[in-house]
Amino acid sequence: MIPLLKEVLICLKAGRVTLPYPLKPMSAPPRFRGRPTIDGDKCIGCGACAEVCPPRLIRIDDNGSTRRVSMDYSRCTYCARCQEICPTESARLTEDFEDATTSRKDLTVAVDLELAPCTDCGTPFITKRMLAKMTAEFSPPWMKVKLETPEWFHLCPACRVEKTGSAIDRSVKHD
Ligand code: SF4
Ligand code: SF4
Structure with missing residues (x-):
């Protein structure tokens, strides 16, 4: 009986050691790895x-002149490689840790981006934003001489191989 009473006294002395969540809202500590987003x-x-996503839950789908970047983070391991x-x-x-839901659709993010066409065959192959970034970085404002972007910047992988004889994208096979 005495050891039991001692234990009760220790517990009472310690006071409350749990957090009142979810009765009171809680925020995650800085640099917490919570729900991913784009x-x-x-x-x-x-x-x-x-x-680089280990569970392959980020997808890139091209449909006509649109590229969709989508993420189904229901299987996310919070590795932060993305x-x-x-x-x-x-x-x-993000620092959001409240992922519980009854609908899997709530655990998805999607971004639609416009594709630019190949200047040779017209096939949409690269997002306009990516082309703009590549062009801006090829000849940054601090460079005194303004460089013209090479033609292959605007060619789809297949036309690039045909015109320049080299495949930047190694998935494109030479015949
Ligand atoms: S910029 Fe590239 S790496 Fe970043 S979210 Fe978009 S597709 Fe992914
Ligand atoms: S945190 Fe890791 S598992 Fe989650 S989306 Fe990013 S790369 Fe994929």
Whole structure:
């Protein structure tokens, strides 16, 4: 009996050790790895995040002149590789930890981007935002000489191989 009373006294002395969540709202600590997202204003549709996502839950789908970057984060492991690789700080992990839902649709993010056509065959192949970023970085404002962008910037992978004889995209096979 005495050990039991001692235990009760220790517990009473300690007071409350749990948080009142969810009765009171809680915020996550800084740099917490919560729900991932993609900023539609910043994304250029480069696809780097899709390449590095271990559970392959980020998809890049081209449909006509639109590229959709979509993320189904129901299987997210919160590894933050998408955040690390993203060149525009568009993919990032938020501090939101409340993912419980009855609909899987709530766990998705999608961004639609306009594609630019190949100047040779007309096939849409690169997002306009990505082309603009590549062009701006090829000849940055601090360079005294303004460089013209090479023709292959505007060619789809197939036409690039045909015209220049080299495949930047290694998935394109030489005949
Ligand atoms: S945090 Fe990891 S698992 Fe989640 S979307 Fe980003 S890369 Fe994929
Ligand atoms: S979120 Fe970032 S890495 Fe992913 S497609 Fe957009 S710009 Fe590229």
